[in-house]
Amino acid sequence: MSREDSSLKDLLMTVVKPLVSDPSAITIKQINQGHTIVLELSVAPEDMGKVIGKQGRRAQAIRSVVKARGTRLGKRVVVDIV
Amino acid sequence: MALSIEKSGKTVQRAINEALDELGLSADDVVIEVLDEGEIGLLGLGRRPATVRITVEGPDQDQDSEATEYYGDDEDYAGDPEMPEETETIDYVASILSGIGIHGRISSYREDDTLHIDVTGQDCGSAIGRRGETLDAIQYLASLVANKVSETRIRVIVDIAGYRRRRQDTLIGIAQRTAKKVARSGEPFNLEPMNPAERRIIHATLQDFPGVTTYSEGENAQRYVVIAPESVE
Numbered sequence: 001m002s003r004e005d006s007s008l009k010d011l012l013m014t015v016v017k018p019l020v021s022d023p024s025a026i027t028i029k030q031i032n033q034g035h036t037i038v039l040e041l042s043v044a045p046e047d048m049g050k051v052i053g054k055q056g057r058r059a060q061a062i063r064s065v066v067k068a069r070g071t072r073l074g075k076r077v078v079v080d081i082v
Numbered sequence: 083m084a085l086s087i088e089k090s091g092k093t094v095q096r097a098i099n100e101a102l103d104e105l106g107l108s109a110d111d112v113v114i115e116v117l118d119e120g121e122i123g124l125l126g127l128g129r130r131p132a133t134v135r136i137t138v139e140g141p142d143q144d145q146d147s148e149a150t151e152y153y154g155d156d157e158d159y160a161g162d163p164e165m166p167e168e169t170e171t172i173d174y175v176a177s178i179l180s181g182i183g184i185h186g187r188i189s190s191y192r193e194d195d196t197l198h199i200d201v202t203g204q205d206c207g208s209a210i211g212r213r214g215e216t217l218d219a220i221q222y223l224a225s226l227v228a229n230k231v232s233e234t235r236i237r238v239i240v241d242i243a244g245y246r247r248r249r250q251d252t253l254i255g256i257a258q259r260t261a262k263k264v265a266r267s268g269e270p271f272n273l274e275p276m277n278p279a280e281r282r283i284i285h286a287t288l289q290d291f292p293g294v295t296t297y298s299e300g301e302n303a304q305r306y307v308v309i310a311p312e313s314v315e
Binding site: 007 | 170174177181182183208209211215216218219222223226227230
């Protein structure tokens with residue numbers, strides 16, 4: 001897959017957008033490291049809690065969903081909230 | 083004398099509910115024919131309403147059929163609206179599924195404070211995940227969206243390809259087989275770790291099972307049910 005596949009980024013955006021109060025502040029950076037794809041997600045400071053959740057529960061759910069797409073692409077996906 | 087009405091709705095279930103409400107009858111009293119299953123479509127594409135025909139038969143329905151003649155005032159349905167958060171939640175689930183790469187069909191219905199979203203389609207495995215982990219994540223996120231603006235709490239249950247129903251059957255089977263073994267051997271048995279909903283199924287199944295008792299042990303994701311012989315003291 002030489003062409004950059006944006007489907008992981010798109011999915012992460014789809015998942016996160018309705019959860020935050022300031023969707024315009026969402027940025028996602030994709031870093032391809034061979035078999036692994038790292039997605040660096042950042043949101044407005046006041047929205048951090050909304051993507052992390054108590055004991056990281058929201059973050060865990062977001063990762064789960066994005067990983068499902070990764071599985072279909074045959075890639076390992078890491079979502080970092082920065 | 084038979085009376086039949088046709089009704090369209092966003093989903094088959096919704097059309098049926100609306101028709102039954104209009105007739106003031108329950109599903110047991112009528113014959114339901116699905117004329118068109120409709121299509122919710124993903125991301126609002128290919129949307130087509132579902133249509134059902136409801137037929138009431140039998141002599142004791144005569145008065146009811148009279149009454150339905152006068153029933154046609156749409157304002158009476160104000161209590162059964164399609165809540166905006168309901169549509170948002172369904173669209174959210176649809177866009178997550180299409181983002182994962184699942185092409186299926188979504189149907190939904192409201193039951194008291196619970197919004198059921200059922201997905202059918204082929205090759206859904208990756209949206210379910212190991213032990214339903216991805217499915218639980220989708221359900222959790224959907225319930226966040228559903229409850230974002232709503233003042234009353236909405237429970238959201240998402241099922242994909244009947245996974246939850248099958249899993250429930252499996253869990254009931256495991257509970258009963260293990261309980262029999264425990265009752266016979268007198269040795270407690272630890273089941274594998276399960277989420278709260280799954281543990282609840284085990285506890286409920288064995289609530290009245292003679293000779294055994296159940297409780298949970300362990301922390302968080304590692305919490306599991308113990309089936310133990312009932313202490314005879």
